[in-house]
Amino acid sequence: MSVTEARAFDDSQTAGSAPPAEGLADTVDDLACRDPSAHPRALRRVFLWAGRLVGGAVIAIALASVAAVGILRWVDPPASSFMLRHALVMVGLGRPPPYYHHRWVPWKEIPASVRIAAIAAEDQRFPVHHGFDPVEIRKALAEYRQGGTLRGASTISQQTAKNLFLWPGRSWLRKGLEAWFTAWIELLWSKKRILEVYLNIVQLSPSTYGVGAASERYLHRHVSELSLEQASLLAGVLPAPGAYRLDKPSDRLLRRAAWIADQSRRLGGVRYLKRL
Numbered sequence: 459m460s461v462t463e464a465r466a467f468d469d470s471q472t473a474g475s476a477p478p479a480e481g482l483a484d485t486v487d488d489l490a491c492r493d494p495s496a497h498p499r500a501l502r503r504v505f506l507w508a509g510r511l512v513g514g515a516v517i518a519i520a521l522a523s524v525a526a527v528g529i530l531r532w533v534d535p536p537a538s539s540f541m542l543r544h545a546l547v548m549v550g551l552g553r554p555p556p557y558y559h560h561r562w563v564p565w566k567e568i569p570a571s572v573r574i575a576a577i578a579a580e581d582q583r584f585p586v587h588h589g590f591d592p593v594e595i596r597k598a599l600a601e602y603r604q605g606g607t608l609r610g611a612s613t614i615s616q617q618t619a620k621n622l623f624l625w626p627g628r629s630w631l632r633k634g635l636e637a638w639f640t641a642w643i644e645l646l647w648s649k650k651r652i653l654e655v656y657l658n659i660v661q662l663s664p665s666t667y668g669v670g671a672a673s674e675r676y677l678h679r680h681v682s683e684l685s686l687e688q689a690s691l692l693a694g695v696l697p698a699p700g701a702y703r704l705d706k707p708s709d710r711l712l713r714r715a716a717w718i719a720d721q722s723r724r725l726g727g728v729r730y731l732k733r734l
Contacts, residue, residue: 523623523638523639523642524646526623527639527642527646527647528646530655531646531651534562534655534658535655535659536562537560538621538622539621539622539624540625540661540667541558541560541659541667543625544665545557558666558667559665560666560667560668560671561668561670561671561674562658562670563657563668564654565650565651565654567682568654568669568681568682569681569682569683569689570727570728570731571684571685571688571689571722572657572669572681572684572692573731574686574722574725574727574730574731575686575690575693575718575719575722576660576689576693577614577725578690578693578718578722578725579693579694579696579721580613580614580696581613581615582725583613584613584649584653585730585733585734586733587613587615588644589613589615589616589640589644590616594611595611597611612697613640614653615640615644615652616636616640617656617697618640618643618652618656618659619636619639619640619643620632620636621660622639622659623635623639624636624639648734649734650734653734657669661699662692662699663675663695663703663704664700669681672692672704673688673692676704677691677704686723687719690715690716690719690722691704691707691711691712691715693718694711694715695711
């Protein structure tokens with residue numbers, strides 16, 4: 459091989475070796491990118507963004523719920539979550555409308571007899587507590603520790619929150635949401651507004667909601683005409699409208715209604731309502 463041919467051969471070998479060197483560099487860079495320490499950083503970024511999204515959604519839902527409570531301080535709700543749930547069940551069963559009976563009655567048309575009967579039956583410390591009755595809660599816990607069942611100690615405010623926004627049941631999630639809505643209802647509404655909404659959405663028979671519709675269906679008169687005894691009969695089915703029948707009052711319901719009427723008088727009747 460001549461000197462010229464040798465140089466040509468060396469040059470060709472040098473030229474051919476350049477691409478492998480560049481490819482090796484790329485491989486090293488790829489390996490560097492695949493450094494295991496990069497994965498935890500990437501995961502942290504993913505979790506950080508996911509946390510921000512979830513946190514933003516929770517804040518948005520919380521603000522929306524507070525806004526809804528604020529609006530309903532002035533706007534009468536056309537229906538409650540319990541009514542809508544009942545309607546969905548009826549639709550699923552193929553029942554024709556009306557799916558439930560309801561008629562809103564303004565505060566001025568709800569007589570004192572109905573107001574005091576509801577308080578006497580369900581929440582006698584309603585004017586003075588802030589949504590939760592610590593006395594009844596302690597009593598319920600004491601009875602449970604002594605071997606009894608854990609009964610409810612819900613106030614009218616709590617029942618309003620549950621019936622208006624939530625669903626039946628005893629889950630911790632529902633109780634937590636109930637406490638949230640109750641706190642805001644007590645903060646943004648007056649006691650009169652709480653009682654007005656409660657009396658208009660509370661369930662009084664399997665398909666009847668509110669004292670207006672119940673009075674017309676079962677007592678055959680406008681709610682403004684109810685006596686204390688008649689109002690006590692309506693309040694007697696609370697909070698278990700499925701256990702009593704207003705169209706055929708049992709002896710048990712009549713005894714409960716008599717007790718509610720007596721409690722209403724003992725509380726002071728109309729004078730007691732001035733505390734609202």
